[in-house]
Amino acid sequence: MSIKKETPANKAMEPLAIGIDIGGTGTKYGIVDRVGNLLFSGEMSTKEHLTVEPFIEALYENIAPLIEQAGGVGRIKGIGIGAPNGNFYKNTIEYAANLPWKGIIPFGKMAEDKFNLPVVLTNDANAAAIGEMMYGAAQGMNDFIMITLGTGVGSGIVANGKLIYGHDGFAGELGHTIIIPDGRLHEGTGKRGSLESYASATGVRLNALDFLEKSTAPSLLRAIPKEKIDSKQVHIAAMEGDELAKEIFDYTGKILGMALANFVMFSNPEAIILFGGLTKAGEFILKPTRDYMEANLIQVFQHKVKILVSHLKESDAAILGASALVWEMK
Numbered sequence: 001m002s003i004k005k006e007t008p009a010n011k012a013m014e015p016l017a018i019g020i021d022i023g024g025t026g027t028k029y030g031i032v033d034r035v036g037n038l039l040f041s042g043e044m045s046t047k048e049h050l051t052v053e054p055f056i057e058a059l060y061e062n063i064a065p066l067i068e069q070a071g072g073v074g075r076i077k078g079i080g081i082g083a084p085n086g087n088f089y090k091n092t093i094e095y096a097a098n099l100p101w102k103g104i105i106p107f108g109k110m111a112e113d114k115f116n117l118p119v120v121l122t123n124d125a126n127a128a129a130i131g132e133m134m135y136g137a138a139q140g141m142n143d144f145i146m147i148t149l150g151t152g153v154g155s156g157i158v159a160n161g162k163l164i165y166g167h168d169g170f171a172g173e174l175g176h177t178i179i180i181p182d183g184r185l186h187e188g189t190g191k192r193g194s195l196e197s198y199a200s201a202t203g204v205r206l207n208a209l210d211f212l213e214k215s216t217a218p219s220l221l222r223a224i225p226k227e228k229i230d231s232k233q234v235h236i237a238a239m240e241g242d243e244l245a246k247e248i249f250d251y252t253g254k255i256l257g258m259a260l261a262n263f264v265m266f267s268n269p270e271a272i273i274l275f276g277g278l279t280k281a282g283e284f285i286l287k288p289t290r291d292y293m294e295a296n297l298i299q300v301f302q303h304k305v306k307i308l309v310s311h312l313k314e315s316d317a318a319i320l321g322a323s324a325l326v327w328e329m330k
Helices: 052-069 107-115 124-135 201-214 231-239 243-267 277-281 283-295 316-327
Strands: 016-022 026-032 038-045 076-083 092-094 119-123 144-149 153-159 271-275 306-309
Touching: 016 052, 016 124, 016 316, 026 052, 026 316, 038 052, 038 316, 052 107, 076 107, 076 124, 076 316, 092 107, 107 119, 119 124, 119 316, 124 144, 124 153, 124 271, 124 316, 144 243, 144 277, 153 243, 201 231, 201 243, 201 277, 231 243, 231 277, 243 271, 243 283, 271 277, 277 283, 283 306
Parallel strands: 016 076, 076 119, 144 271, 271 306
Antiparallel strands: 016 026, 026 038, 144 153
């Protein structure tokens, strides 16, 4: 657990908020003040908890000491949570493909009962978008799309200054849009050809395995056991000049760029902000993404939309965004 301590200026007993970002692999959490200072933070595993009850128990055991260090539960206004398939209207997590817990989980109610604090919950990428709008690269923007490139592909859409939730809370599942008809099977959803199957960190790994199987070109990746190949290994190989690794990123960027072009023509954003581990590949992924996005836009949209990488630390945007939900509570 990592802990960030308050500065003397923050020691006054103003209310604080807890922000929690639940990911498919790990969960990050923090205690945040109203102006976005992350005072205390930590992280724990998500995937090792096969059912939700022990996960919430472990979450409480990790966060409770931080609450005490922050001045006690009386100082906490509430808890904001970003989670895959989080339903803002119902405070539930519903059929999340990248989490070990299946079906509809009344997560908000369970967390309220455990922490004895009010809880508000939304999609993890929506939380990241709120964090970016309040504290990051989207400050001052009324129209942008946040794309999270991690274990999966998440998205949050802001239009006319408002986050789009849709009819029943699930707007913005752009990672599950079909970009290649009858394409690769997504094991979590059973659907074929989704963006997430190709442009997530998981997708890069699958792209690499496909390239290695179909090509006879030499590559540093051939020395790595198949089960250990991941997006990080592909990035390392690309940095060392491996041409096949560069082709893998070019293909990934092609798929992502095509999808972003569709999204641009749907909501006409000022910018698309990329966030998550895959952005660490830098221009290996960003250049083909920009190029293929522009190539697939009609003229009225070309050369208008910026592709930016989040200004916030990878762990912070979703935590800050989730915590910001708390300040909207009545």
